[in-house]
Amino acid sequence: MTGLLTIVFCAVPLLVIILIIVFHKNFVKRQSKYLKNVPGPKPNPIFGNMLDFAVPSHQFFNVIESYINQHGMIYQIYDGPLSSMLIILDEKLIEYVLSSTKIIEKTDQYKYFHNWLGTGLLTSKGSKWKKRRRMLTPAFHFSILDNFLDVFNRVGDIFMKQLEKHEDEDSFDIYPLVSLYTLDVICEAAMGTSVNAQTDGNSKYVQSVKKMCAIITDRNFSPLDTRLYPLTLNFYRERSAVKVLHSHTDAVIDRKIEQLKNCDEKNEELNDSGTKKRMAFLDLLLKSTIDGIPLTREDIREEVDTFMFEGHDTTSSAISFAMYSLANNQRVQQKALEEQIEIFGGNNKEARSTTADLQKMKYLELVIKETLRLYPSVPFFSRKVNEDFEWENSTFPKGQNLLIIPYMAQRNAKYYPKPLEFNPERFLEIDGTNPYRYVPFSAGPRNCIGQKFAMLEMKSTLSKVLRSFELLPSNPHQELKLAPEIILVSKSGIHISLKKRK
Numbered sequence: 001m002t003g004l005l006t007i008v009f010c011a012v013p014l015l016v017i018i019l020i021i022v023f024h025k026n027f028v029k030r031q032s033k034y035l036k037n038v039p040g041p042k043p044n045p046i047f048g049n050m051l052d053f054a055v056p057s058h059q060f061f062n063v064i065e066s067y068i069n070q071h072g073m074i075y076q077i078y079d080g081p082l083s084s085m086l087i088i089l090d091e092k093l094i095e096y097v098l099s100s101t102k103i104i105e106k107t108d109q110y111k112y113f114h115n116w117l118g119t120g121l122l123t124s125k126g127s128k129w130k131k132r133r134r135m136l137t138p139a140f141h142f143s144i145l146d147n148f149l150d151v152f153n154r155v156g157d158i159f160m161k162q163l164e165k166h167e168d169e170d171s172f173d174i175y176p177l178v179s180l181y182t183l184d185v186i187c188e189a190a191m192g193t194s195v196n197a198q199t200d201g202n203s204k205y206v207q208s209v210k211k212m213c214a215i216i217t218d219r220n221f222s223p224l225d226t227r228l229y230p231l232t233l234n235f236y237r238e239r240s241a242v243k244v245l246h247s248h249t250d251a252v253i254d255r256k257i258e259q260l261k262n263c264d265e266k267n268e269e270l271n272d273s274g275t276k277k278r279m280a281f282l283d284l285l286l287k288s289t290i291d292g293i294p295l296t297r298e299d300i301r302e303e304v305d306t307f308m309f310e311g312h313d314t315t316s317s318a319i320s321f322a323m324y325s326l327a328n329n330q331r332v333q334q335k336a337l338e339e340q341i342e343i344f345g346g347n348n349k350e351a352r353s354t355t356a357d358l359q360k361m362k363y364l365e366l367v368i369k370e371t372l373r374l375y376p377s378v379p380f381f382s383r384k385v386n387e388d389f390e391w392e393n394s395t396f397p398k399g400q401n402l403l404i405i406p407y408m409a410q411r412n413a414k415y416y417p418k419p420l421e422f423n424p425e426r427f428l429e430i431d432g433t434n435p436y437r438y439v440p441f442s443a444g445p446r447n448c449i450g451q452k453f454a455m456l457e458m459k460s461t462l463s464k465v466l467r468s469f470e471l472l473p474s475n476p477h478q479e480l481k482l483a484p485e486i487i488l489v490s491k492s493g494i495h496i497s498l499k500k501r502k
Helices: 001-032 057-072 091-099 108-117 127-141 142-164 176-190 204-221 226-231 233-262 265-271 281-287 297-327 330-342 354-358 362-374 426-430 451-468
Strands: 075-078 083-088 381-384 389-391 394-396 401-404 468-475 484-487 486-492 493-499
Touching: 001 226, 001 394, 057 075, 057 204, 057 484, 075 486, 083 091, 083 468, 108 204, 108 233, 108 297, 108 381, 127 142, 142 176, 142 354, 142 381, 142 451, 176 204, 176 297, 176 451, 204 233, 204 297, 226 233, 233 297, 281 297, 297 330, 297 451, 297 486, 297 493, 330 354, 330 362, 330 451, 354 451, 362 426, 362 451, 389 401, 401 451, 451 468
Parallel strands: 083 401
Antiparallel strands: 075 083, 381 401, 389 394, 468 493, 484 486
16 A cells, blocks of 8 residues: 555656646647747746746846847746746837737736735726826826826935935945835825834834835745645745734725815815815725716726836835945036036025926936936836737737836847947937837836826936935946846845035
8 A cells, every 4th residue: 555655646746747748849839839930948848947037136148138139129938837938129019019008918927916005006907907008197197197296305304314314334235214204205295194214214014115125026936836835934924014003004005094084175176275285196086987887996096006016116226226336437427417407506406396496407308318218127027919910920818917027128129329328318319219118117008007297206316316416436436236026126225425516
Protein backbone atom coordinates (compact mmCIF):
# COMPACT_ATOMS: atom_id res chain seq x y z
CA MET A 1 0.00 0.00 0.00
CA THR A 2 2.83 2.38 0.92
CA GLY A 3 4.57 1.59 -2.36
CA LEU A 4 1.37 2.31 -4.32
CA LEU A 5 0.95 5.68 -2.61
CA THR A 6 4.55 6.54 -3.41
CA ILE A 7 3.98 5.72 -7.06
CA VAL A 8 0.81 7.86 -7.12
CA PHE A 9 2.52 10.82 -5.43
CA CYS A 10 5.34 10.62 -7.97
CA ALA A 11 3.15 9.94 -10.99
CA VAL A 12 0.63 12.75 -10.51
CA PRO A 13 3.15 15.63 -10.56
CA LEU A 14 4.91 14.01 -13.50
CA LEU A 15 1.62 13.72 -15.38
CA VAL A 16 0.83 17.36 -14.67
CA ILE A 17 4.24 18.42 -16.00
CA ILE A 18 3.76 16.32 -19.13
CA LEU A 19 0.33 17.84 -19.74
CA ILE A 20 1.70 21.37 -19.25
CA ILE A 21 4.46 20.68 -21.77
CA VAL A 22 1.97 19.27 -24.31
CA PHE A 23 -0.42 22.21 -23.88
CA HIS A 24 2.52 24.62 -24.02
CA LYS A 25 3.69 23.22 -27.36
CA ASN A 26 0.19 23.55 -28.79
CA PHE A 27 -0.07 27.10 -27.46
CA VAL A 28 3.29 28.08 -28.99
CA LYS A 29 2.22 26.50 -32.27
CA ARG A 30 -1.00 28.55 -32.24
CA GLN A 31 0.90 31.75 -31.46
CA SER A 32 3.36 31.06 -34.27
CA LYS A 33 0.47 30.63 -36.68
CA TYR A 34 -1.02 34.00 -35.78
CA LEU A 35 2.08 36.02 -34.93
CA LYS A 36 4.32 34.60 -37.63
CA ASN A 37 6.27 37.85 -38.08
CA VAL A 38 6.62 38.70 -34.39
CA PRO A 39 9.99 37.60 -32.95
CA GLY A 40 10.83 36.85 -29.34
CA PRO A 41 13.02 34.79 -27.02
CA LYS A 42 12.47 31.05 -26.94
CA PRO A 43 10.25 30.11 -23.96
CA ASN A 44 10.81 27.45 -21.32
CA PRO A 45 7.88 24.95 -21.48
CA ILE A 46 7.20 25.36 -17.73
CA PHE A 47 8.11 28.97 -16.92
CA GLY A 48 7.90 30.68 -20.30
CA ASN A 49 10.44 33.53 -20.26
CA MET A 50 9.89 34.41 -16.60
CA LEU A 51 13.19 32.89 -15.48
CA ASP A 52 14.91 35.78 -17.24
CA PHE A 53 13.21 38.06 -14.71
CA ALA A 54 14.52 36.14 -11.71
CA VAL A 55 16.70 39.15 -10.92
CA PRO A 56 16.35 42.15 -8.58
CA SER A 57 13.56 44.45 -9.77
CA HIS A 58 15.99 47.26 -10.63
CA GLN A 59 17.43 44.98 -13.33
CA PHE A 60 14.10 44.32 -15.08
CA PHE A 61 14.68 47.12 -17.58
CA ASN A 62 18.06 45.56 -18.47
CA VAL A 63 16.28 42.34 -19.42
CA ILE A 64 13.72 44.21 -21.52
CA GLU A 65 16.46 46.23 -23.21
CA SER A 66 18.34 43.05 -24.11
CA TYR A 67 15.14 41.76 -25.73
CA ILE A 68 14.79 45.00 -27.72
CA ASN A 69 18.37 44.73 -28.97
CA GLN A 70 17.72 41.15 -30.11
CA HIS A 71 14.15 41.33 -31.38
CA GLY A 72 13.25 44.95 -32.11
CA MET A 73 10.38 47.25 -31.12
CA ILE A 74 7.60 44.63 -31.23
CA TYR A 75 8.22 41.20 -29.74
CA GLN A 76 6.55 38.42 -27.81
CA ILE A 77 7.46 36.96 -24.44
CA TYR A 78 5.74 34.15 -22.56
CA ASP A 79 4.69 35.05 -19.02
CA GLY A 80 3.83 31.41 -18.33
CA PRO A 81 3.50 28.14 -20.23
CA LEU A 82 0.06 29.06 -21.60
CA SER A 83 0.15 32.85 -21.70
CA SER A 84 2.05 35.40 -23.75
CA MET A 85 2.50 39.14 -23.77
CA LEU A 86 3.30 41.28 -26.80
CA ILE A 87 5.74 44.05 -25.92
CA ILE A 88 5.01 47.20 -27.93
CA LEU A 89 7.48 50.08 -28.26
CA ASP A 90 6.74 51.07 -31.87
CA GLU A 91 4.98 54.45 -31.99
CA LYS A 92 2.64 53.50 -34.84
CA LEU A 93 1.38 50.36 -33.12
CA ILE A 94 1.10 52.24 -29.81
CA GLU A 95 -1.08 54.78 -31.62
CA TYR A 96 -3.24 52.03 -33.13
CA VAL A 97 -3.80 50.36 -29.76
CA LEU A 98 -4.30 53.41 -27.56
CA SER A 99 -6.47 55.33 -30.02
CA SER A 100 -8.76 52.32 -30.54
CA THR A 101 -12.28 52.52 -29.14
CA LYS A 102 -12.32 48.72 -29.02
CA ILE A 103 -9.01 47.78 -27.36
CA ILE A 104 -9.88 49.33 -24.01
CA GLU A 105 -10.05 46.32 -21.68
CA LYS A 106 -7.25 45.94 -19.13
CA THR A 107 -5.40 42.64 -18.69
CA ASP A 108 -6.06 40.20 -15.86
CA GLN A 109 -3.21 41.61 -13.75
CA TYR A 110 -5.44 44.57 -12.93
CA LYS A 111 -7.66 42.19 -10.98
CA TYR A 112 -5.05 42.33 -8.21
CA PHE A 113 -6.52 45.76 -7.41
CA HIS A 114 -10.10 44.52 -7.07
CA ASN A 115 -10.11 43.83 -3.31
CA TRP A 116 -9.01 47.41 -2.67
CA LEU A 117 -10.37 49.46 -5.57
CA GLY A 118 -13.27 47.30 -6.70
CA THR A 119 -14.16 47.92 -10.33
CA GLY A 120 -13.80 51.68 -10.40
CA LEU A 121 -12.57 53.72 -13.35
CA LEU A 122 -9.10 52.13 -13.40
CA THR A 123 -10.21 48.49 -13.45
CA SER A 124 -13.75 48.49 -14.90
CA LYS A 125 -14.62 47.61 -18.48
CA GLY A 126 -17.47 47.72 -20.98
CA SER A 127 -20.54 49.84 -20.32
CA LYS A 128 -19.66 50.36 -16.67
CA TRP A 129 -16.37 51.99 -17.61
CA LYS A 130 -17.99 54.15 -20.30
CA LYS A 131 -20.70 55.42 -17.93
CA ARG A 132 -18.23 56.08 -15.11
CA ARG A 133 -15.86 57.92 -17.46
CA ARG A 134 -18.69 60.09 -18.77
CA MET A 135 -19.84 60.84 -15.23
CA LEU A 136 -16.39 61.68 -13.83
CA THR A 137 -14.95 63.73 -16.69
CA PRO A 138 -16.60 67.03 -15.59
CA ALA A 139 -14.99 66.63 -12.14
CA PHE A 140 -11.60 67.31 -13.74
CA HIS A 141 -12.56 70.46 -15.64
CA PHE A 142 -10.21 73.38 -15.03
CA SER A 143 -13.00 75.43 -13.48
CA ILE A 144 -13.29 72.81 -10.72
CA LEU A 145 -9.57 72.08 -10.41
CA ASP A 146 -8.95 75.77 -9.69
CA ASN A 147 -10.65 75.24 -6.34
CA PHE A 148 -7.85 72.94 -5.19
CA LEU A 149 -5.11 75.57 -5.37
CA ASP A 150 -5.65 76.46 -1.72
CA VAL A 151 -4.99 72.79 -0.84
CA PHE A 152 -1.76 72.77 -2.85
CA ASN A 153 -0.61 76.00 -1.19
CA ARG A 154 -1.62 75.14 2.37
CA VAL A 155 -0.33 71.56 2.36
CA GLY A 156 2.70 72.77 0.41
CA ASP A 157 3.59 75.13 3.27
CA ILE A 158 3.86 72.12 5.59
CA PHE A 159 6.01 70.38 2.97
CA MET A 160 8.43 73.33 2.94
CA LYS A 161 8.78 73.07 6.73
CA GLN A 162 9.55 69.35 6.40
CA LEU A 163 12.22 70.12 3.79
CA GLU A 164 13.80 72.75 6.05
CA LYS A 165 14.67 69.98 8.52
CA HIS A 166 17.09 68.59 5.89
CA GLU A 167 18.68 71.88 4.89
CA ASP A 168 22.45 71.67 4.33
CA GLU A 169 22.56 67.87 4.71
CA ASP A 170 25.01 66.34 2.25
CA SER A 171 22.42 63.83 1.10
CA PHE A 172 18.90 62.69 1.92
CA ASP A 173 16.19 60.68 0.21
CA ILE A 174 13.49 63.06 -1.01
CA TYR A 175 10.93 60.41 -1.95
CA PRO A 176 9.49 59.56 1.52
CA LEU A 177 8.80 63.24 2.25
CA VAL A 178 7.21 63.85 -1.15
CA SER A 179 5.09 60.72 -0.79
CA LEU A 180 3.62 61.91 2.52
CA TYR A 181 3.00 65.37 1.05
CA THR A 182 1.09 64.05 -1.98
CA LEU A 183 -0.92 61.73 0.28
CA ASP A 184 -2.05 64.75 2.32
CA VAL A 185 -2.97 66.56 -0.89
CA ILE A 186 -4.95 63.71 -2.40
CA CYS A 187 -6.81 62.96 0.85
CA GLU A 188 -8.03 66.54 1.06
CA ALA A 189 -8.85 66.70 -2.65
CA ALA A 190 -10.57 63.31 -2.82
CA MET A 191 -12.27 63.13 0.56
CA GLY A 192 -12.18 66.63 2.00
CA THR A 193 -10.28 65.39 5.02
CA SER A 194 -6.65 65.20 6.11
CA VAL A 195 -4.77 62.18 7.42
CA ASN A 196 -1.91 64.49 8.50
CA ALA A 197 0.52 62.16 6.79
CA GLN A 198 3.40 64.66 6.87
CA THR A 199 3.18 65.08 10.64
CA ASP A 200 1.97 61.56 11.42
CA GLY A 201 3.64 59.28 8.90
CA ASN A 202 3.01 56.26 11.12
CA SER A 203 -0.79 56.41 10.89
CA LYS A 204 -2.55 53.13 10.07
CA TYR A 205 -3.99 54.58 6.90
CA VAL A 206 -0.58 55.70 5.59
CA GLN A 207 0.99 52.35 6.40
CA SER A 208 -1.87 50.43 4.77
CA VAL A 209 -1.53 52.36 1.51
CA LYS A 210 2.17 51.51 1.40
CA LYS A 211 1.47 47.88 2.27
CA MET A 212 -1.10 47.46 -0.52
CA CYS A 213 1.22 48.92 -3.16
CA ALA A 214 3.99 46.54 -2.07
CA ILE A 215 1.66 43.52 -2.15
CA ILE A 216 0.32 44.30 -5.64
CA THR A 217 3.89 44.74 -6.88
CA ASP A 218 4.85 41.33 -5.47
CA ARG A 219 1.87 39.70 -7.16
CA ASN A 220 2.70 41.24 -10.53
CA PHE A 221 6.12 39.66 -10.63
CA SER A 222 5.43 36.46 -8.70
CA PRO A 223 5.78 33.13 -10.55
CA LEU A 224 3.19 31.65 -8.18
CA ASP A 225 -0.11 30.54 -9.72
CA THR A 226 -2.80 33.08 -8.73
CA ARG A 227 -5.02 30.25 -7.45
CA LEU A 228 -2.46 29.61 -4.71
CA TYR A 229 -2.48 33.23 -3.51
CA PRO A 230 -4.87 32.51 -0.56
CA LEU A 231 -2.17 30.24 0.86
CA THR A 232 0.38 33.05 1.10
CA LEU A 233 1.15 35.47 3.92
CA ASN A 234 0.45 38.41 1.58
CA PHE A 235 -3.17 37.28 1.29
CA TYR A 236 -3.72 37.90 5.01
CA ARG A 237 -1.68 41.11 4.96
CA GLU A 238 -3.87 42.36 2.14
CA ARG A 239 -7.08 41.57 4.04
CA SER A 240 -5.81 43.52 7.03
CA ALA A 241 -4.72 46.51 4.94
CA VAL A 242 -7.96 46.63 2.91
CA LYS A 243 -9.99 46.58 6.13
CA VAL A 244 -8.15 49.68 7.38
CA LEU A 245 -8.44 51.49 4.03
CA HIS A 246 -12.13 50.75 3.53
CA SER A 247 -12.96 51.61 7.15
CA HIS A 248 -11.32 55.00 6.74
CA THR A 249 -13.13 55.74 3.46
CA ASP A 250 -16.46 54.53 4.89
CA ALA A 251 -16.07 56.76 7.95
CA VAL A 252 -15.37 59.79 5.77
CA ILE A 253 -18.37 59.00 3.55
CA ASP A 254 -20.61 58.71 6.65
CA ARG A 255 -19.37 62.05 7.94
CA LYS A 256 -19.86 63.74 4.59
CA ILE A 257 -23.41 62.38 4.20
CA GLU A 258 -24.28 63.65 7.66
CA GLN A 259 -22.88 67.08 6.82
CA LEU A 260 -24.99 67.27 3.68
CA LYS A 261 -28.10 66.36 5.65
CA ASN A 262 -27.48 69.07 8.24
CA CYS A 263 -26.72 71.99 5.97
CA ASP A 264 -29.13 73.94 3.84
CA GLU A 265 -28.53 74.86 0.21
CA LYS A 266 -26.94 78.21 1.04
CA ASN A 267 -24.48 76.83 3.55
CA GLU A 268 -23.68 73.95 1.27
CA GLU A 269 -22.64 76.13 -1.63
CA LEU A 270 -21.05 79.11 0.13
CA ASN A 271 -18.41 79.66 2.79
CA ASP A 272 -18.96 82.10 5.65
CA SER A 273 -17.30 84.78 3.54
CA GLY A 274 -19.89 84.27 0.81
CA THR A 275 -17.42 82.79 -1.69
CA LYS A 276 -18.08 79.52 -3.43
CA LYS A 277 -17.17 76.51 -1.29
CA ARG A 278 -14.53 74.06 -2.53
CA MET A 279 -15.98 70.65 -3.21
CA ALA A 280 -13.91 67.51 -2.73
CA PHE A 281 -14.13 64.66 -5.22
CA LEU A 282 -16.33 62.85 -2.69
CA ASP A 283 -18.85 65.73 -2.66
CA LEU A 284 -19.20 65.47 -6.42
CA LEU A 285 -19.71 61.71 -6.25
CA LEU A 286 -22.45 62.07 -3.65
CA LYS A 287 -24.29 64.42 -6.01
CA SER A 288 -23.73 62.32 -9.15
CA THR A 289 -26.14 59.95 -10.88
CA ILE A 290 -25.87 57.40 -13.68
CA ASP A 291 -28.99 57.01 -15.81
CA GLY A 292 -30.77 59.11 -13.17
CA ILE A 293 -29.84 56.72 -10.35
CA PRO A 294 -27.56 57.90 -7.48
CA LEU A 295 -24.34 55.97 -6.93
CA THR A 296 -24.39 53.24 -4.31
CA ARG A 297 -22.12 53.43 -1.29
CA GLU A 298 -19.86 50.80 -2.89
CA ASP A 299 -19.74 52.81 -6.14
CA ILE A 300 -18.65 55.91 -4.25
CA ARG A 301 -16.01 54.11 -2.21
CA GLU A 302 -14.38 52.41 -5.18
CA GLU A 303 -14.07 55.69 -7.11
CA VAL A 304 -12.68 57.57 -4.09
CA ASP A 305 -10.19 54.77 -3.42
CA THR A 306 -9.24 54.70 -7.12
CA PHE A 307 -8.63 58.45 -7.18
CA MET A 308 -6.59 58.11 -3.99
CA PHE A 309 -4.40 55.40 -5.48
CA GLU A 310 -3.92 56.96 -8.90
CA GLY A 311 -3.28 60.44 -7.55
CA HIS A 312 -0.84 59.58 -4.78
CA ASP A 313 2.20 57.50 -5.74
CA THR A 314 2.15 58.59 -9.39
CA THR A 315 2.47 62.27 -8.48
CA SER A 316 5.01 61.68 -5.72
CA SER A 317 7.17 59.75 -8.20
CA ALA A 318 7.03 62.58 -10.76
CA ILE A 319 7.76 65.35 -8.24
CA SER A 320 10.67 63.42 -6.70
CA PHE A 321 12.30 62.71 -10.07
CA ALA A 322 11.74 66.33 -11.13
CA MET A 323 13.54 67.59 -8.01
CA TYR A 324 16.35 65.10 -8.66
CA SER A 325 16.64 66.24 -12.29
CA LEU A 326 16.71 69.91 -11.31
CA ALA A 327 19.36 69.23 -8.66
CA ASN A 328 21.58 67.49 -11.20
CA ASN A 329 21.04 69.99 -14.04
CA GLN A 330 21.93 73.44 -12.75
CA ARG A 331 21.42 75.18 -16.12
CA VAL A 332 17.83 73.95 -16.23
CA GLN A 333 17.23 74.87 -12.59
CA GLN A 334 18.54 78.40 -13.11
CA LYS A 335 16.29 78.91 -16.11
CA ALA A 336 13.28 77.59 -14.17
CA LEU A 337 14.12 79.91 -11.26
CA GLU A 338 14.39 82.93 -13.55
CA GLU A 339 10.89 82.21 -14.80
CA GLN A 340 9.63 82.15 -11.20
CA ILE A 341 11.29 85.50 -10.46
CA GLU A 342 9.77 86.96 -13.62
CA ILE A 343 6.30 85.84 -12.49
CA PHE A 344 6.50 86.67 -8.76
CA GLY A 345 9.20 89.31 -8.54
CA GLY A 346 12.32 89.35 -6.35
CA ASN A 347 10.56 88.72 -3.03
CA ASN A 348 8.81 85.57 -4.15
CA LYS A 349 9.22 83.03 -1.36
CA GLU A 350 5.90 83.68 0.34
CA ALA A 351 3.88 84.19 -2.85
CA ARG A 352 0.97 81.81 -3.34
CA SER A 353 0.41 80.59 -6.87
CA THR A 354 -2.81 81.45 -8.65
CA THR A 355 -4.20 79.73 -11.74
CA ALA A 356 -2.91 82.61 -13.86
CA ASP A 357 0.57 82.21 -12.33
CA LEU A 358 0.66 78.48 -13.09
CA GLN A 359 -0.39 79.05 -16.69
CA LYS A 360 2.59 81.38 -17.15
CA MET A 361 5.06 78.69 -16.07
CA LYS A 362 5.84 77.49 -19.60
CA TYR A 363 9.42 76.47 -18.92
CA LEU A 364 8.52 74.63 -15.71
CA GLU A 365 5.95 72.71 -17.74
CA LEU A 366 8.74 71.67 -20.14
CA VAL A 367 10.77 70.51 -17.13
CA ILE A 368 7.86 68.34 -15.98
CA LYS A 369 7.38 66.93 -19.48
CA GLU A 370 11.04 66.02 -19.76
CA THR A 371 10.94 64.45 -16.30
CA LEU A 372 7.99 62.29 -17.33
CA ARG A 373 9.77 61.33 -20.55
CA LEU A 374 12.77 59.96 -18.68
CA TYR A 375 10.90 58.86 -15.57
CA PRO A 376 7.25 58.10 -16.44
CA SER A 377 5.38 57.48 -13.20
CA VAL A 378 3.56 54.54 -14.76
CA PRO A 379 6.40 52.75 -16.61
CA PHE A 380 4.11 50.26 -18.35
CA PHE A 381 0.43 49.53 -18.89
CA SER A 382 -1.44 46.80 -20.68
CA ARG A 383 -4.47 46.07 -22.83
CA LYS A 384 -6.29 42.94 -23.95
CA VAL A 385 -7.26 42.45 -27.61
CA ASN A 386 -11.04 42.06 -27.90
CA GLU A 387 -11.12 40.86 -31.52
CA ASP A 388 -8.54 39.76 -34.10
CA PHE A 389 -6.74 42.51 -35.99
CA GLU A 390 -4.01 42.53 -38.63
CA TRP A 391 -0.66 44.26 -38.24
CA GLU A 392 2.26 43.88 -40.67
CA ASN A 393 1.19 40.46 -41.95
CA SER A 394 0.53 39.12 -38.46
CA THR A 395 -2.81 38.50 -36.78
CA PHE A 396 -3.10 39.75 -33.24
CA PRO A 397 -5.61 37.25 -31.86
CA LYS A 398 -8.56 37.93 -29.59
CA GLY A 399 -7.53 37.59 -25.94
CA GLN A 400 -3.89 38.51 -26.64
CA ASN A 401 -2.24 40.61 -23.91
CA LEU A 402 -0.39 43.75 -25.02
CA LEU A 403 2.19 45.56 -22.89
CA ILE A 404 3.18 49.15 -23.68
CA ILE A 405 6.35 50.38 -21.95
CA PRO A 406 6.61 54.20 -22.07
CA TYR A 407 9.83 54.06 -20.05
CA MET A 408 11.63 52.23 -22.89
CA ALA A 409 9.85 53.90 -25.83
CA GLN A 410 10.55 57.39 -24.48
CA ARG A 411 14.26 56.64 -24.07
CA ASN A 412 14.69 55.34 -27.61
CA ALA A 413 17.32 57.16 -29.68
CA LYS A 414 15.18 56.63 -32.79
CA TYR A 415 12.60 59.02 -31.33
CA TYR A 416 14.71 61.27 -29.09
CA PRO A 417 18.28 62.39 -29.93
CA LYS A 418 20.61 61.95 -26.95
CA PRO A 419 17.75 60.24 -25.09
CA LEU A 420 19.43 60.10 -21.66
CA GLU A 421 20.20 63.83 -21.63
CA PHE A 422 17.81 65.94 -19.53
CA ASN A 423 16.82 68.61 -22.04
CA PRO A 424 13.41 70.29 -21.52
CA GLU A 425 13.90 72.39 -24.68
CA ARG A 426 13.48 69.28 -26.84
CA PHE A 427 9.72 69.68 -26.36
CA LEU A 428 9.86 72.98 -28.25
CA GLU A 429 10.88 71.07 -31.37
CA ILE A 430 8.42 68.19 -31.58
CA ASP A 431 5.95 69.66 -34.06
CA GLY A 432 5.10 67.09 -36.72
CA THR A 433 6.22 64.10 -34.68
CA ASN A 434 3.85 61.33 -33.67
CA PRO A 435 2.31 62.33 -30.29
CA TYR A 436 2.04 58.65 -29.35
CA ARG A 437 5.79 58.35 -28.87
CA TYR A 438 5.23 60.27 -25.60
CA VAL A 439 2.51 58.69 -23.46
CA PRO A 440 3.29 59.15 -19.74
CA PHE A 441 -0.44 59.64 -19.09
CA SER A 442 -1.42 56.95 -21.60
CA ALA A 443 -3.55 58.31 -24.47
CA GLY A 444 -6.80 57.82 -26.30
CA PRO A 445 -10.12 56.81 -24.67
CA ARG A 446 -8.46 55.42 -21.53
CA ASN A 447 -5.96 58.18 -20.96
CA CYS A 448 -5.41 59.41 -17.40
CA ILE A 449 -8.49 61.39 -16.43
CA GLY A 450 -6.57 63.16 -13.66
CA GLN A 451 -3.62 64.44 -15.70
CA LYS A 452 -4.72 68.11 -15.45
CA PHE A 453 -5.01 67.77 -11.67
CA ALA A 454 -1.54 66.15 -11.59
CA MET A 455 0.04 68.88 -13.72
CA LEU A 456 -1.42 71.64 -11.53
CA GLU A 457 -0.18 69.91 -8.38
CA MET A 458 3.30 69.33 -9.82
CA LYS A 459 3.61 72.92 -11.06
CA SER A 460 2.42 74.37 -7.75
CA THR A 461 4.78 72.16 -5.74
CA LEU A 462 7.90 72.62 -7.86
CA SER A 463 7.28 76.37 -8.05
CA LYS A 464 7.19 76.58 -4.25
CA VAL A 465 10.30 74.39 -3.92
CA LEU A 466 12.31 76.38 -6.48
CA ARG A 467 11.48 79.68 -4.79
CA SER A 468 12.44 78.33 -1.35
CA PHE A 469 15.49 76.14 -1.97
CA GLU A 470 18.48 75.68 -4.20
CA LEU A 471 18.50 72.02 -5.22
CA LEU A 472 21.93 70.38 -5.33
CA PRO A 473 23.24 66.90 -6.15
CA SER A 474 23.77 64.55 -3.24
CA ASN A 475 27.27 64.18 -1.84
CA PRO A 476 28.46 61.60 -2.64
CA HIS A 477 26.48 61.21 -5.85
CA GLN A 478 24.15 58.21 -5.74
CA GLU A 479 23.06 56.40 -8.90
CA LEU A 480 19.38 55.70 -9.32
CA LYS A 481 18.35 52.04 -9.42
CA LEU A 482 15.10 52.29 -11.35
CA ALA A 483 12.50 49.58 -10.95
CA PRO A 484 9.01 49.17 -12.48
CA GLU A 485 7.03 48.38 -9.33
CA ILE A 486 3.57 49.45 -10.55
CA ILE A 487 4.92 52.99 -10.12
CA LEU A 488 8.47 53.81 -11.22
CA VAL A 489 10.70 53.85 -8.14
CA SER A 490 14.39 53.99 -7.34
CA LYS A 491 15.51 51.12 -5.13
CA SER A 492 18.48 53.22 -4.02
CA GLY A 493 16.26 56.17 -3.11
CA ILE A 494 16.20 59.59 -4.78
CA HIS A 495 18.92 61.58 -3.04
CA ILE A 496 19.60 65.31 -3.29
CA SER A 497 20.74 68.08 -0.98
CA LEU A 498 19.11 71.45 -0.23
CA LYS A 499 20.26 74.97 0.48
CA LYS A 500 17.74 77.58 1.58
CA ARG A 501 17.51 80.56 -0.73
CA LYS A 502 18.26 83.96 0.81
